[in-house]
Amino acid sequence: MNYIRNINKYLCILVFTLVSTVVGYAQSVNAGGNRTICGTEYTLQGSTDAGDTNGITWSIESKPPGATDPIISNPSILTPTVTGMNKPGPYVFKLTKVGTTAVSHVTITSSGDVSSFSAGSDILTIPASVGTVNLNGVIPEGFTGVWSAENIYEWNRFGRKNSNNATFSATNIANPTFSLIKKANHDADPAYTLTLKITSTYNPNCSYEKTITVRFIPNPQISFKSYESCATTLTNNYVYVRYQDSSPRLASYYNGTTGYDGLGTTITLNVISQPVGGNLTLLYFETDNIRFITNAVGLYTYTITVSNSQGTFTTQNTINITGVQANEISFIDPAYPEQHMVYAGGGSGGEVLCGMVGKSTPININYSLGEGDDPTTINATATVNSQYVPAGLVPTIETFGDGLAKRYFKVTPPLGGWRVGTYPISISYNKNGSCGKSTTYYIHVSDGNRIDLKINDVVVCYPGSGVVDAVVSLPAVFQEIIDPTYMMGYSGKYEISVVSKPVGANTPTYDSYNTTRSLKSTQTTIHNLNMPGEYVFKVKAEGYIESVDWLLAEDYACSGASRETTFKVIVSAQVGSNAGSNQDDLFCRARTVLVGNDPGAGQGKWTVESAPAGMAPTFSDDTNPRTIVAGLDVTGTYKFTWTITTGDCISASTVEVITNQDNCKAPLIITNPTTTNKTIKRKK
Numbered sequence: 033m034n035y036i037r038n039i040n041k042y043l044c045i046l047v048f049t050l051v052s053t054v055v056g057y058a059q060s061v062n063a064g065g066n067r068t069i070c071g072t073e074y075t076l077q078g079s080t081d082a083g084d085t086n087g088i089t090w091s092i093e094s095k096p097p098g099a100t101d102p103i104i105s106n107p108s109i110l111t112p113t114v115t116g117m118n119k120p121g122p123y124v125f126k127l128t129k130v131g132t133t134a135v136s137h138v139t140i141t142s143s144g145d146v147s148s149f150s151a152g153s154d155i156l157t158i159p160a161s162v163g164t165v166n167l168n169g170v171i172p173e174g175f176t177g178v179w180s181a182e183n184i185y186e187w188n189r190f191g192r193k194n195s196n197n198a199t200f201s202a203t204n205i206a207n208p209t210f211s212l213i214k215k216a217n218h219d220a221d222p223a224y225t226l227t228l229k230i231t232s233t234y235n236p237n238c239s240y241e242k243t244i245t246v247r248f249i250p251n252p253q254i255s256f257k258s259y260e261s262c263a264t265t266l267t268n269n270y271v272y273v274r275y276q277d278s279s280p281r282l283a284s285y286y287n288g289t290t291g292y293d294g295l296g297t298t299i300t301l302n303v304i305s306q307p308v309g310g311n312l313t314l315l316y317f318e319t320d321n322i323r324f325i326t327n328a329v330g331l332y333t334y335t336i337t338v339s340n341s342q343g344t345f346t347t348q349n350t351i352n353i354t355g356v357q358a359n360e361i362s363f364i365d366p367a368y369p370e371q372h373m374v375y376a377g378g379g380s381g382g383e384v385l386c387g388m389v390g391k392s393t394p395i396n397i398n399y400s401l402g403e404g405d406d407p408t409t410i411n412a413t414a415t416v417n418s419q420y421v422p423a424g425l426v427p428t429i430e431t432f433g434d435g436l437a438k439r440y441f442k443v444t445p446p447l448g449g450w451r452v453g454t455y456p457i458s459i460s461y462n463k464n465g466s467c468g469k470s471t472t473y474y475i476h477v478s479d480g481n482r483i484d485l486k487i488n489d490v491v492v493c494y495p496g497s498g499v500v501d502a503v504v505s506l507p508a509v510f511q512e513i514i515d516p517t518y519m520m521g522y523s524g525k526y527e528i529s530v531v532s533k534p535v536g537a538n539t540p541t542y543d544s545y546n547t548t549r550s551l552k553s554t555q556t557t558i559h560n561l562n563m564p565g566e567y568v569f570k571v572k573a574e575g576y577i578e579s580v581d582w583l584l585a586e587d588y589a590c591s592g593a594s595r596e597t598t599f600k601v602i603v604s605a606q607v608g609s610n611a612g613s614n615q616d617d618l619f620c621r622a623r624t625v626l627v628g629n630d631p632g633a634g635q636g637k638w639t640v641e642s643a644p645a646g647m648a649p650t651f652s653d654d655t656n657p658r659t660i661v662a663g664l665d666v667t668g669t670y671k672f673t674w675t676i677t678t679g680d681c682i683s684a685s686t687v688e689v690i691t692n693q694d695n696c697k698a699p700l701i702i703t704n705p706t707t708t709n710k711t712i713k714r715k716k
Contacts, residue, residue, distance in 0.1 A: 060615075060627035061088065063127040063138035065608025065676070065683060070238035070497030072117045074140050078110035078127045081627050081658065085110060087130035093137060096121030120144030120174025120234060136613040143232035143497075144174040151228040151242035156296075159342050160222045160248040160280070163212035167226070167244075171206045175230040179203045181210065184245075185221040185319060188286035191544055196220035210246060221283040221319050222248035223290050237498030250290040250297060251280040252338035252345040256322055260352040262467035263326060265359070271351055272321040282338075285316035297340040304333040304348070312351070329353045357467040358410050359402020361459070365438075368398045374579040375474045376521045382474030384583065386590035389477060390449040397441040397457060397473050405463075407437045412461040414441045414473075422453030422477070422517050429457070443475065452479040453517035476583060479514050482591035487571055487599035492561070493681030494603045499538070499562045502601045503555055507573075511551040523576035524551040524584055528558070531598060534565030545576060564605035564633070572596040604679030607632045611674040611687035618689055620696035623662035626672055626687060630657055634678030641686050644668035667693045 064077030076090065090107040099119035105112045117123050122141045128134070152168035171177040180203070181195035197220040201209040210226065212218055224246045232238035255276040263269040275281055284291030284299060291297050301314040307330025314336070315323040326332065332351040337344060363371045363381035375382040385395070401410055414429045421427070425446035433439030443457060455475040462468035485507060492502045506526055511519045525545035533540070541559045543549055548556040551573065561567065573588070573595040575581035588595040612627040628636060638654040644666045652660040657674070664670055668691060675684040 060612050060625060061127050061129050061134045061136045062610050062612040062627050062629050063125060063136035064629050065610045065685070066139045066141075067496055067608050068141040068143075068235045069117075070143050070232070070235060072142055072145055073113065073115045074117070074142075075111055075113045076104075076125060076127075076138065076140075077629065078136075079627065079629060079657075080110070080129065080134075081625060087132075089128050089130060091126050091128070093124040093126045095119075095123050099123075114140065117142035118145040120232065133616065134613045136610065138610060141234045143235050143238040144172060146172050146175070146230070146240055148172050149175075149230055149240055149242065151226065151244045154245045154247075156245065156247050158246075158248055160212060160218050160250050161216045161342065163215035163218075163222075163248060165210050165246055167207050167210055169206040169228045171228075171230055174233055176233060177204060177206060177228055177230045179208060179210075180227050180229070181246075182225045182227070183220055184223040184225055184247075184288040185283040185286060187225070188288070189283070189318070195224065197222070198224055212248065216251050216253075216280065217278055218248075218251065218280050219319070221281060221289050221291070222250055223283075223288055225288075235495070235497060237495050237500065239498060245288065247288070247290060247295070249340055249342055250282040250338075252297070252340055252343055253280060254282070254336065254338050254345065255279045255347050256336075256349060258350045258352075260354060262355045262357050263329065263353045264357050264469075266327055266329070266356055269326045269353070270315075271324040271326055271353075273324065273349070273351065274321050281319045282317055283319050285318065291317050291338075297338065300337040300339070302335045302337065304335065306330070306332045306334075307353075324351065326351060326353055329355060355467045356463075357469045358405050358461055358463050360469075361399045361401060361412075361461065361471065363397070363399050363473065365398055365400065368396075371398060372582045375472070375583065376523065376580075379471040380474065381471070382476060382583065384586035384590065385450060385475065385477045386586070387480065388450045389452055389479070392445055392449045394442050394444040395475055397443060397459075397475075399439060399441075399459075399473075401437050401439070407435055409463045410461055411463075411465065412439065412459060414443075414457050414459045416455065416457060420517060420520065421455050422451035422515050425451065427455060450477045451515070452477055453515035454520050454522075455517070456520070476519065476587070478587050478590040479518075480590045481514075482510075482588045482593040482595070484594045485571065485573055485597045487569075487597060489600040489602065491602045491604060491679045493679040494561070494564045494605045495681070496606055499560050500603065502558045502561060502567075502603075504558060504599070504601075505555050506549075506553055509552050509554060519551070519583065519587075522551075522583060523580065525549050525574065525576055526551070526553070526556065527572045527574050528556070529570050531568040531570050533567045534563045534603075537561070537563040537565065537567070540567065540569075558601060561601065561603050564603050567601040567603065568598055569601065570596065570598050602679065604633060604681070606678050606681040606683065607634045607676045609636075609674050609676040609683040609685040611672065611685040614688045614690075616688075616690050618664065618691040620693065621691075622665040622693075623660055624664065624689060626651075626659050626661055626674070626689075628657040628659075628674035628685075628687075629676075631676040632678070634676045634681075636674060636676050639673050639675065641671035641673045643670045661689075664689065664691050665693060667691055 060081040062079045090104050096119045102114050102116040122139045124139050127136045148170050150170040155165045182193050183196045186192045197213050227243045229241045257274045259273045282291045283289035303312050307328045310328035312332045313325040335346050335348045337346040360379050370383045373381045416426050418426045428444045430442040457473045460470045490502045526549045528542050538560045543556050610629040638651050649661050649663040670689045673686045
C-alpha cells in the first residue's frame, strides 16, 4: 500500500510539473503599458515570461481613421521603434507569440504631426488709428489653440503680462482679428507680442508655442501738460511731465516699443528758451510720463516733434523749476550701526529691535543733513499716524540738534512699552519753509518667533511628455499677520534657485515675486520640469533688492533662526500598467503565472479583482510583475489587477483567467506557495 501511495504521489507531482512548465509558464506576453505621447514616434516596451523572444511578432491592430500604417522598425524584437504616427489619436499594437494563444495589446495615443503649426508673420505697418489686424495662425489637427497678447512696454518696464488697450475677436481660433480698444487716442504703447499656444486634445502636457510681433504705428499727435515744481538737485534733476488725458501715448526706451530708435518713429526736442546755465535734456517717453533732465532754476520753453509714416506733429510747453529741495538726509553713521537706509522706497530707513517687547527704552533716530546744505536753513519735524502703529498706541517724539548738521529724534514708546510690530516715523524737512521733502524711518519690533525656514519635498508625476509644474507650499505667513503693522509695506520675497537637476533637463522657471513668491504667499509654482528625476532647489527669505535685505536678516537673527534651506522636487515618470495576456482556458491546474509589465521607478501591486464565490486566490509576491497566483481550484473566471503607482500617478490594468476544473480527468493539483501540496479527486 505504501508503495502504491508513493507511486500515486510521484505521478501527481509529475503531472503538476508537466502542466506547470509546458502549459502554464510559456504562454504569457505583455505589450507594455498604454501611453499617450507627444510626437509621432515611440519605442514599444514588450516583455515575455522569462524573457523568451522566440516566435514573437508585433503588428498594427487599429489606427485613427484616415491614418497610414506606422512603421515598426523590427517586429521580431520586444522593443522596436514605431514611427509615422502622424495623425492624432490611438494606435493599437498587438504582441503575439506564434504557436500559442498568448496575445497582448497596447494603445499608443499620438498627439500627431505639428509641422504645419504657425502663428503667422509679424505685422508692423498698420496705423494705430486703424488699429485692427487679421491674424493668420495654423492650428494642426488634434490640437486646440489659444491666443494671448503681451504689451511689450508693460513687460519690459514692469515685468507685467497684460494686453493693455487690446483685444481679440476670439482667442480660440487660428485667424481672429486683433484690435486696439482706443485707436487714435491709444493710452498704451501700441506694440505687442502675440503668442499662439496649441495643446493636444489627447495629451494636455503636449503643447507648443509660437510668437509674432504686432506693432501699430503710433498716432504722432502727442500732447502733454506744463510742469512746475522744486528740483531735488541741480545736478541731473529728473522731471516727469504728464500727458494730457486725451493724448495718445507711446514708449521709446525699450527695444520693441513704438518709439524705440530705428523702428519708424522719431522724437525730436527743440529748446526755445531756458535759464542761464540750463541744459534741458529729453531722456525718453514712457506711457505715463515724458522724462527730462534739468540743471538750473527757472523757466524752460520747448517743443517736441513726433514723426512717422502717419505724419509729423509738434507741440509746445514749459517746465518751471521754482527752487531746490534740501538734499536727502542720511541715517547711515558708523557710530550707529543698527540704523539702515532703504526700507520702502528711496530715502527711507529703519532698524530692528530684538528683545524689546514691553520695554520702555527710548530709541534715537540719528540723521545727518545732506552735504552742502546750510544747517541754519533746514527745518525738520517728525510725526506718527495713530492708524499705522501697533495697537494704535502712539509713541512720543522729541527733536534735538536744530541748527546742527547731525541731529536726532528721541522716540519714547507708549505706556506699556514697545509692542510687536512696526512703527513708521514720518520725517519732513525743508529750506526755510519752502520746497519741502519727506521720508519715513521704520522702527521694527521683532516678536523673536521666527523658526528655521523649511520647505517640504514635493513629488509630481511626469506623464512621459511635455512639461509639468510643481506646486510648492511656503511657510506660514507672518508679515502683517503677527500684527497688521508687522513689516508693513515691506517688499520681501522667497528667492528660489536650482541647485541641481537631471542631466539634460530644462532650466526651471518660477512665478514672479509679486504674484506667488512674496512673504504673503502661501504657495508658489515651479515650471518647465521636462524630465523625470530629482531636482534640488535652494530657497531664501530675502528683501526684494539687496539694499532692503537687512530687515529680514535681522528679524530672523532675533530668533537665531535660519532663513535659507533646500528642498527637492521628485519628478516621477509615469508607467502605464499592463497586466499581460488573458488566459482563456486554464485546464486542470489550480495555479498559473501572471506577467505584468515592469513598473520601472514606480511601485507595482497585484490584487484580486474578482473570483468565483468562496475563492481567495493568493500571490507568491504581490509586488513582483511576474507572480504565481494560486487558489484557482474552482471552475470560473478570475480577474487580477496590476496597479503601478509612480509619484501621484496611478495606472491599473486587469487580466482575466478562465479555469476549467470540472472536466478534469486527472486529479486536480492544488499548489499554493504558502501551503502544503495536496490532491483532490473529482467525483465521477
